[in-house]
Amino acid sequence: MARPSKVGICKGAAMAGASFFDITIQGKGSHAAMPHQSRDPLVIASDLVGSLQTILSRNIAPLDTCVLSVTQIHSGSAYNVVPDSASLAGTIRYFKDEVCQLAETRMRELCAGFATAYGVTINIDLRNIFDVLMNDADLSDAYMEAAADIVGRENISGTDEPATGSEDFADMLKVVPGAYCRIGHSGTTGLHNPSFFLDPEVLPVGASVMARIVERRLAN
Missing domain, CATH: 3.30.70.360 (Alpha-Beta Plaits)
Structure with missing residues (x-):
């Protein structure tokens, strides 16, 4: 497994x-x-x-x-x-x-x-x-709670360091509060490199976390 x-x-x-x-x-x-x-x-x-x-x-x-x-x-x-x-x-x-x-x-x-x-x-x-990507504190917590349901609480971190890379999702967060998370996978080469590998096994993880957020928030 x-x-x-x-x-x-x-x-x-x-x-x-x-x-x-x-x-x-x-x-x-x-x-x-x-x-x-x-x-x-x-x-x-x-x-x-x-x-x-x-x-x-x-x-x-x-x-x-x-x-x-x-x-x-x-x-x-x-x-x-x-x-x-x-x-x-x-x-x-x-x-x-x-x-x-x-x-x-x-x-x-x-x-x-x-x-x-x-x-x-x-x-x-x-x-x-x-622009600078600003994660809403409350929605970040909600994201991690949903992720804990999917990958286990021992596999989440709500205290990651900022990244000096940039992301256009920042423009969306200026209009609608939200949060942007990172999901680890088995690739070892960074972005903007021809050897970069996206592990397809993480795709269901990301989709499941998003679905769980919807389930949790609709329940409230």
Whole structure:
């Protein structure tokens, strides 16, 4: 017999909000043998990636959670040419709106400063994609009570840690109070990986928990 799934939930701020960003550096290209004639966007982009991380270490309070990840850098197409432009892209994750606002403000200021310092044009596009996912405390308890009926009380946890991943269910929870739980399964590889495996045995568990919530609440 398969081991029962673990069901967990985090009350309150359970998953991070997320902003995505695109940064375009318009420099000046040249022959790679004469880089002094360029305003090399690759050098600028490399410096900017490092400077963006100082937002976390020197602007965000140590007890506030914020993640700033540059996940893309694109530039150039030849061995012997300094390109004329470069682009960066990435994401900010946060649990407080004011932390995100501070990070975005500092990103804009750094981009403006780099543009002046290097004599280039830098454009930044910042956009909020996901809000912070807020689990209602009472409905979280109701979720765990229903889950205990399905997997056993020893296999539930109402004190899971927040996750810095993001989820668009957060938008629904801003309109209608609810809760978002996690169900464990036998896969060992995380999301966004080609080796990720979703154990089909957890599907009946999730469906049963949802059905049990309906049964419990209709009974009241």
